[in-house]
Amino acid sequence: MVSAPLAAVRSGAPAKERLRLWIRILRASRLIEAVLRERLKTRFDTTLPRFDVLSALDRAPEGMAMSDISRFLLVSNGNVTGIVERLVTDGLASRTKRDGDRRTSIIKLTPQGKDAFAAMAEAHERWIDELLGNLPEDEARALAGTLKTFESNWEGGA
Amino acid sequence: MVSAPLAAVRSGAPAKERLRLWIRILRASRLIEAVLRERLKTRFDTTLPRFDVLSALDRAPEGMAMSDISRFLLVSNGNVTGIVERLVTDGLASRTKRDGDRRTSIIKLTPQGKDAFAAMAEAHERWIDELLGNLPEDEARALAGTLKTFESNWEGGA
DNA sequence: GTATGAAATTTTAAGGTTGAAATATATTCG
DNA sequence: CGAATATATTTCAACCTTAAAATTTCATAC
Numbered sequence: 001m002v003s004a005p006l007a008a009v010r011s012g013a014p015a016k017e018r019l020r021l022w023i024r025i026l027r028a029s030r031l032i033e034a035v036l037r038e039r040l041k042t043r044f045d046t047t048l049p050r051f052d053v054l055s056a057l058d059r060a061p062e063g064m065a066m067s068d069i070s071r072f073l074l075v076s077n078g079n080v081t082g083i084v085e086r087l088v089t090d091g092l093a094s095r096t097k098r099d100g101d102r103r104t105s106i107i108k109l110t111p112q113g114k115d116a117f118a119a120m121a122e123a124h125e126r127w128i129d130e131l132l133g134n135l136p137e138d139e140a141r142a143l144a145g146t147l148k149t150f151e152s153n154w155e156g157g158a
Numbered sequence: 159m160v161s162a163p164l165a166a167v168r169s170g171a172p173a174k175e176r177l178r179l180w181i182r183i184l185r186a187s188r189l190i191e192a193v194l195r196e197r198l199k200t201r202f203d204t205t206l207p208r209f210d211v212l213s214a215l216d217r218a219p220e221g222m223a224m225s226d227i228s229r230f231l232l233v234s235n236g237n238v239t240g241i242v243e244r245l246v247t248d249g250l251a252s253r254t255k256r257d258g259d260r261r262t263s264i265i266k267l268t269p270q271g272k273d274a275f276a277a278m279a280e281a282h283e284r285w286i287d288e289l290l291g292n293l294p295e296d297e298a299r300a301l302a303g304t305l306k307t308f309e310s311n312w313e314g315g316a
Numbered sequence: 317g318t319a320t321g322a323a324a325t326t327t328t329a330a331g332g333t334t335g336a337a338a339t340a341t342a343t344t345c346g
Numbered sequence: 347c348g349a350a351t352a353t354a355t356t357t358c359a360a361c362c363t364t365a366a367a368a369t370t371t372c373a374t375a376c
Contacts, residue, residue: 018290019283021298022190024305029187030232031309032180037364047364049332066355074188076334081356083332103341103354125177132176132308139304140179146297147182150290151189195334205334207362224325234364239326241362261324261371 032131039127044120051124053083054109054117057093063108065098092116190289197285202278209282211241212267212275215251221266223256250274
């Protein structure tokens with residue numbers, strides 16, 4: 001028996017299959033994002049990036065440094081500066097200096113920010129539920145598991 | 159026997175499961191996009207949006223209208239204007255008027271654009287192959303199938 | 317043929333995004 | 347201490363992105 005060519009030894013789907021999969025992932029997320037963006041705009045007069053930052057802050061009652069936010073959301077440092085700035089202007093977030101290190105800003109939700117986010121999060125969950133509604137439970141679970149593996153493989157990699 | 163509460167009649171995974179899945183999809187695509195963006199920048203001195211437009215044009219040898227491009231890429235009309243403008247400036251694309259309708263521009267790759275894209279596409283496929291390398295073939299196929307169903311459900315919807 | 321409305325595209329204003337340079341503060345170590 | 351180095355953040359220039367308004371051209375119906 002002749003051994004398989006080197007490329008075939010590689011585990012997993014062939015390259016073309018992976019490429020097609022990537023394009024599907026990309027299109028799916030863009031479609032969903034477009035819907036979310038539009039609804040956040042019309043119903044809450046806000047944007048997806050703002051929602052993302054609020055969402056990050058909401059899970060950190062003790063507050064987050066700017067760099068924590070950018071790392072968590074996978075966006076650049078400078079990006080977060082502008083978004084947080086507008087959230088602070090709108091009274092949804094606050095920035096304070098950390099004791100002992102004047103470089104670090106601690107960003108927190110204000111009570112108003114918490115309330116605003118709670119309303120958005122509730123709607124957001126309903127929207128996602130609607131958009132992914134056709135997905136059978138077992139597929140959802142399998143898909144989530146697969147993607148989780150990716151993430152842990154990539155973290156810190158690149 | 160008492161009938162199940164209305165919410166439980168809904169087919170598919172529960173809301174929280176779907177929400178988690180969506181967050182995973184989003185993070186996966188952002189992670190991949192970040193890698194692609196960085197590599198396109200360092201190795202080809204270009205951007206992801208430019209690559210996307212070149213990619214769309216490459217599959218249409220007879221050219222595309224501006225609105226075809228934006229529809230295909232799921233981005234706004236005005237967005238495409240700027241990107242194509244820069245591609246034309248760089249000599250990678252050309253715009254001509256269609257006979258009989260002076261509103262419509264036909265955008266095509268120049269020979270230089272075709273060559274440039276061919277090189278990028280080859281690298282791009284390798285990168286995706288590398289990034290999705292751990293994915294077993296059956297999971298890849300399942301995932302792609304699921305996502306395809308979504309897309310067809312959404313097309314025209316929203 | 318002229319007005320009316322539709323279609324393709326561009327322009328505009330506001331905001332998001334990046335990578336790199338600049339700024340400010342902390343830490344380390346000679 | 348003081349210099350060099352590292353860390354946290356902001357600023358900057360360039361580009362991307364959207365939604366909405368404006369422009370240009372076409373098609374249709376009087």
